Amino acid sequence: MKLYDLSLSGNCYKVRLFAALSEIPLTLEPVDLQGGAHKRPPFIDLNPWGEVPVLQDGAVLLRDSQAILVYLARRYGGENWLPTDPADMAEVMQWLSTAANEIQNGPSVARLIAKFGFALDKAVALQRAERIMGLMERHLAGREWLALGRPTIADCAVFPYLALAPEGGLALDAYPNICAWISRVRGLPNFIPMPGL
Amino acid sequence: MKLYDLSLSGNCYKVRLFAALSEIPLTLEPVDLQGGAHKRPPFIDLNPWGEVPVLQDGAVLLRDSQAILVYLARRYGGENWLPTDPADMAEVMQWLSTAANEIQNGPSVARLIAKFGFALDKAVALQRAERIMGLMERHLAGREWLALGRPTIADCAVFPYLALAPEGGLALDAYPNICAWISRVRGLPNFIPMPGL
Numbered sequence: 001m002k003l004y005d006l007s008l009s010g011n012c013y014k015v016r017l018f019a020a021l022s023e024i025p026l027t028l029e030p031v032d033l034q035g036g037a038h039k040r041p042p043f044i045d046l047n048p049w050g051e052v053p054v055l056q057d058g059a060v061l062l063r064d065s066q067a068i069l070v071y072l073a074r075r076y077g078g079e080n081w082l083p084t085d086p087a088d089m090a091e092v093m094q095w096l097s098t099a100a101n102e103i104q105n106g107p108s109v110a111r112l113i114a115k116f117g118f119a120l121d122k123a124v125a126l127q128r129a130e131r132i133m134g135l136m137e138r139h140l141a142g143r144e145w146l147a148l149g150r151p152t153i154a155d156c157a158v159f160p161y162l163a164l165a166p167e168g169g170l171a172l173d174a175y176p177n178i179c180a181w182i183s184r185v186r187g188l189p190n191f192i193p194m195p196g197l
Numbered sequence: 198m199k200l201y202d203l204s205l206s207g208n209c210y211k212v213r214l215f216a217a218l219s220e221i222p223l224t225l226e227p228v229d230l231q232g233g234a235h236k237r238p239p240f241i242d243l244n245p246w247g248e249v250p251v252l253q254d255g256a257v258l259l260r261d262s263q264a265i266l267v268y269l270a271r272r273y274g275g276e277n278w279l280p281t282d283p284a285d286m287a288e289v290m291q292w293l294s295t296a297a298n299e300i301q302n303g304p305s306v307a308r309l310i311a312k313f314g315f316a317l318d319k320a321v322a323l324q325r326a327e328r329i330m331g332l333m334e335r336h337l338a339g340r341e342w343l344a345l346g347r348p349t350i351a352d353c354a355v356f357p358y359l360a361l362a363p364e365g366g367l368a369l370d371a372y373p374n375i376c377a378w379i380s381r382v383r384g385l386p387n388f389i390p391m392p393g394l
Contacts, residue, residue, distance in 0.1 A: 048332055048335060048336070049332065060284045060287075062287050062288070062291065063291060064290070064291045064294045064295070066290060066293075066294045067287045067290040067291040067293075067294060068287070070283075070286055070287045070290045071283050071284060071286070071287035071290075074282075074283035074286055074287070075283035075284075084271070084281055085271075086267075086268050086271035086272035087257045087268060089267055089268070089271055090257075090259050090264045090265070090267045090268035090271070091259070091264075093261070093263060093264040093267045093268075093293075094259065094260060094261045094264040096263075096264075096290075096293070096294070096297075097261045097263045097293070097294075097297040098261070100293075100294040100297040100298045101297045101298045101302070104298055105298070105302060121318060121321070124318070135245055135246065138245060139245070
């Protein structure tokens with residue numbers, strides 16, 4: 001099973017992290033984003049979005065880090081990480097949408113600007129980041145994990161760009177519940193870090 | 198089962214649409230967004246995000262339109278709309294992420310600006326909309342539906358803000374495959390429209 005990967009990408013890291021936690025072997029295939037390999041064949045034929053990660057597992061080819069987490073959890077991870085019960089699955093799903101939208105367009109974009117020099121609106125990114133970080137801080141008051149009272153792919157999907165928020169100029173000091181949750185994720189058996197963490 | 202609803206919201210409409218298509222009875226509870234009811238109790242206690250839709254089904258309480266589609270499909274919709282097979286579920290899931298991010302921040306934000314006067318960056322929204330509409334136009338070349346060769350919740354999640362794109366100043370004429378797909382969705386048994394369609 002091959003993951004088209006970039007070591008500095010939080011979206012790739014969420015897949016590497018979940019694979020490590022659930023002991024799923026992955027072969028990493030680095031994509032040269034600096035050299036523009038993601039915008040031309042053969043990569044662009046695998047993912048017309050021109051984005052990493054991409055997962056290839058036999059005939060299965062997937063873009064989008066959230067969809068890849070769903071695939072790995074359903075095929076190899078068992079019920080704990082993503083249950084099939086409708087209410088439980090939907091509770092996890094709420095956080096996959098949060099990862100795809102609020103986290104991506106908040107702390108992740110703030111990091112793209114601060115660390116990689118992307119020409120995006122810094123004020124908007126910081127405002128969006130502070131809104132979602134405030135919501136998550138309140139959600140995590142009295143909760144150990146994002147959903148179902150246990151680690152799920154919701155935590156894997158949201159973790160990278162929250163833990164990397166300082167790289168985007170967002171201090172975590174004002175968010176003690178988020179910090180405690182980050183420590184809990186870091187303490188999971190088989191946890192792996194990424195550059196910047 | 199109660200849907201906290203706004204008739205002009207495409208995110209609420211995607212839930213109403215899927216419920217209609219799969220004959221799931223919903224009680225609509227309109228939320229007075231113009232009057233700010235979404236930002237104060239009792240609504241804000243149901244959803245700290247301060248956003249519609251919210252679904253209440255007995256003890257189940259869900260924010261996020263994609264998560265609500267997952268819940269309804271798993272509980273009441275059967276395997277066709279959201280299968281449990283890992284690869285099939287992940288194929289659908291890719292489009293739920295697209296709905297949460299690219300569609301929301303492209304054509305939906307363009308509409309918020311043009312129709313409702315939101316103070317957001319119009320040039321960025323139009324650029325993001327044109328990128329995703331181009332990708333979808335190419336994806337739909339030779340395909341009838343977004344995923345699995347049949348209607349799924351992927352179509353329900355993406356349909357509203359693509360079909361409403363003209364309200365955001367985005368003409369659909371240049372996108373014949375998207376237009377043909379919109380016609381196919383409109384032709385599904387029990388299809389319901391929304392204001393602006």
